[in-house]
Amino acid sequence: MTFDELGPLKIEEHYFPSLGLKAYVVVDNTALGPSIGGVRVSPNVTIEEIARLARTMTLKNSIAGLPHGGGKAGIVADPKDERIETFFRAFARRIKSLEEYIPGPDMGSNEESMAWIYDEIGRAVGLPEELGGLPLDKLGATGYGLSECADIALSFRGLSLKGVRVAIQGFGSVGKAVARFLSEKGAIIIAVSDTKGTIYAPEGLMVKELMEVKKTTGSVVNYNRGERLSAEEILSIECDILIPAANPDVITMKNVGSVKAKIILEGANIPVNLDAEEVLYKKGILVVPDFIANAGGVIMAWMEYNHRTQEEAFNAIRDKIRKNTGLILERSLKEKVSPRKAAVAIAKERILSAMRYRLVAK
Ligand code: NAD
Numbered sequence: 001m002t003f004d005e006l007g008p009l010k011i012e013e014h015y016f017p018s019l020g021l022k023a024y025v026v027v028d029n030t031a032l033g034p035s036i037g038g039v040r041v042s043p044n045v046t047i048e049e050i051a052r053l054a055r056t057m058t059l060k061n062s063i064a065g066l067p068h069g070g071g072k073a074g075i076v077a078d079p080k081d082e083r084i085e086t087f088f089r090a091f092a093r094r095i096k097s098l099e100e101y102i103p104g105p106d107m108g109s110n111e112e113s114m115a116w117i118y119d120e121i122g123r124a125v126g127l128p129e130e131l132g133g134l135p136l137d138k139l140g141a142t143g144y145g146l147s148e149c150a151d152i153a154l155s156f157r158g159l160s161l162k163g164v165r166v167a168i169q170g171f172g173s174v175g176k177a178v179a180r181f182l183s184e185k186g187a188i189i190i191a192v193s194d195t196k197g198t199i200y201a202p203e204g205l206m207v208k209e210l211m212e213v214k215k216t217t218g219s220v221v222n223y224n225r226g227e228r229l230s231a232e233e234i235l236s237i238e239c240d241i242l243i244p245a246a247n248p249d250v251i252t253m254k255n256v257g258s259v260k261a262k263i264i265l266e267g268a269n270i271p272v273n274l275d276a277e278e279v280l281y282k283k284g285i286l287v288v289p290d291f292i293a294n295a296g297g298v299i300m301a302w303m304e305y306n307h308r309t310q311e312e313a314f315n316a317i318r319d320k321i322r323k324n325t326g327l328i329l330e331r332s333l334k335e336k337v338s339p340r341k342a343a344v345a346i347a348k349e350r351i352l353s354a355m356r357y358r359l360v361a362k
Pocket of ligand 1: 108136141142194232245247248268269294298
């Protein structure tokens with residue numbers, strides 16, 4: 001766990017003896033306001049991972065101009081456990097007084113889980129529509145933001161969305177939505193993957209059909225055309241844009257040499273480790289970091305928190321992500337640093353400046 005000039009401010013480890021359950025919360029920084037971040041549910045989640053994700057949220061919320069700091073929670077459990085509602089409700093009661101943390105959905109949690117938390121403590125974002133929420137996964141908030149990010153990133157390589165070849169790792173909420181928005185804008189989805197493998201068709205895959213195949217058979221590899229490859233092979237497919245939208249740390253020093261994309265948009269959080277990102281930068285591959293590219297979800301969550309409409313939320317995602325992608329790529333060119341370094345510098349400037357006024361963050 002690393003501590004620096006931003007945080008983390010609080011690290012909580014919870015144990016529930018009667019359930020045999022563990023949970024973590026990290027409040028990274030609250031200089032800009034109460035922290036917002038998702039609740040990750042996975043049998044493998046660690047406190048270190050939650051701390052890294054909380055920092056990503058601090059930077060993401062700052063650069064998106066939201067009046068919120070960054071936090072994250074982890075429940076160590078299988079999301080399909082039949083006691084999952086009990087787990088969420090028990091976890092919610094434990095964090096009732098931790099008012100500087102506002103929970104949202106993440107891997108393994110969804111609108112229903114947020115409704116349980118809200119029912120217990122009156123504090124959560126990403127709620128179902130019936131409770132006044134903007135269901136960000138159903139609406140594809142993050143995927144929409146990624147498609148707008150793609151448009152700007154491509155312009156820095158002299159390309160446009162029409163006919164551009166895209167590979168997407170992960171075909172869950174983010175992967176499906178970005179495939180849909182990009183293909184509507186004229187891009188060609190040449191490969192997608194899930195845990196079972198990759199389906200690759202250089203002439204292009206039909207996104208609607210893929211969704212149906214995933215829904216009815218459980219995996220994209222059952223698509224009846226194209227070539228079936230291993231799950232890892234998606235990362236080395238030659239394409240214009242690669243979007244890792246599944247797990248953390250999928251591109252590392254071990255496999256970075258095999259990446260053949262021109263542009264990488266980080267749909268997942270921390271999918272490329274920092275050393276590997278530097279290698280990609282030196283090779284001339286443009287990488288838009290997670291906290292810029294995938295901010296659509298939290299922007300929509302924040303709009304929901306402020307009782308704004310769906311249309312206002314989509315407009316905010318479009319405007320903020322286009323502006324910030326342009327801003328960091330310009331600064332990266334001007335200062336000859338990676339887009340991540342440029343983005344961290346911009347996000348930190350705002351937080352450090354706010355910290356001067358806030359005793360609470362000191
Ligand atoms: P999800 O659970 O809906 O989907 C994840 C997908 O990844 C599934 O299709 C799964 O089969 C696939 N997958 C898992 N391991 C894989 C592997 N090794 N190879 C290929 N595919 C694999 O999750 P999601 O909501 O789409 O989130 C995906 C990532 O995006 C996570 O890192 C999450 O933190 C990040 N993220 C999500 C949002 C959001 O709005 N949902 C916002 C910001 C960031």
